[in-house]
Amino acid sequence: MKTLGVGVIGCGNISAAYMKLAPLFKGIEMRACADLNEAAAKARAEEFGLRACTVDELLAADDIDIIVNLTIPAAHYAVSKRILEAGKHSYSEKPFVLTLEEGESLRKLAAEKGLRVGSAPDTFMGGAHQLARAVLDEGCTGAIRGGTCHVMSFGMEHWHPNPDFFFLPGGGPILDLGPYYITNLVQLIGPVKAVAAMTGKGRETRTISNGPRNGEEIPVETPTTIQALLEFENGAIINFGASWDVKAHRHKNMELYGLEASLYVPDPNFFGGEVILATPDGEQSIAERGHPFGKANMKDGRGNDQANYRCAGLADMALAILEDRPHRCSQELATHVVEVMTAILKAGDDRAWVTMQTTCERPAALSPEEAQALLA
16 A cells, blocks of 8 residues: 655654654554754654755655644745645644634635645544544434533643743634534534624633743733534534533533433543443443544553553544545545534624534544554
C-alpha cells in the first residue's frame, strides 16, 4: 500500500502525541516538522527522528503530501490556506477555524485545488463512542429527544505553562473543548439546527500557577462560562454547559435521553470509557465489542489506563485519499461544528436564537474491522 508523507507545522505540546502515535497507522509516515521557533522544531525532530525544516521548506518539500496544522487557533486559517496553496492536503487541530467565513474560504480553495481538508477531533472514532453510535443506530434507546453535556473545571492556567491563548478570542471552553462534545453529538444524532445561549466571565484576569511564569497574571478576553441549548435537526434538544469557573461538580460528561431508554456516554475528549444504557428497570453497562480504538495503550497523568489513538482521523483521511472515498474527520463536519460553536458565542452576546446556515452528514460509523484496517 502506498504511504503518504506527513509534515507538521507547530511543534508545541500536542505535536508529541501526533509524532508518537503516527507509526501505529497505515498510509502515513511522519517525515518532517517546522515551527516559527526553529529550536522547537529541531527538538521535536531529534526526539522523533524527523527532519527539521523552516515553514517554507516544508511547504515546498516533494516528499510531503499532507501537512498537519498544529499552530494556535488564531493561526489555523492562515496556515491551512498556505498549505492548500502549496498543493498539499491539510489536516488541522481543533478548532478547525474561528469563523464560518474562514471555513467556506478553505472549502472553495480545496475544491479548486482538488485537495482534501480534515480536522480534529478524531476521538469520536474511539471504541466507546463507536459503541454508543452502534447502540443508537440499533434503536436501543428509541428516538433521542433530549440530553445534557457538561465540560467544566477551574481552568487551564493551573497546568499549562503558557495558557494565554486559552483566554483570548478563539479560546475559551467552547472553542477549546467544545469541538470534542459537539462533534461527538453530531456523529451520534446528526447536525444542529439552531442554538441559544448565555455567556459570562468568572474573572477579568487569571494567574498562572505552574512553570517559569508562575504567579504572572494574564487577561481574560473571552467567555469562560457558557450555558447553551442546542436544537438538532432530528428534534433533540441538548443542554450544553461549558465552564472554566467551576471548582467541583457531579455532572456526567454526556447523557442522551431517548423515548425508550437513556444512554450515558463517556468523556468525548478520550477514545475509551464505559457506555451505559439506562432503562426504567435500571442501568446496564454495554459490553465492549472488541473495538481496537477502545483498548488501553498508555497511562494518563494519574497512572490510569487510557486509550489514545490520535492520528486515527489523519490516517483515515490518508487512506480515503488513496481509496477515493470520503474521510470521517471531514471539512464539512468541522465547518458545521465551528458554526455551532461560534453561533453559541453570538447567541450569548445577543441573547437570541441563532439558526445554522450549514449542515452535514453524520460521518460514517467505524466498525471494529474498519478500525483494525487503519492500524499498521
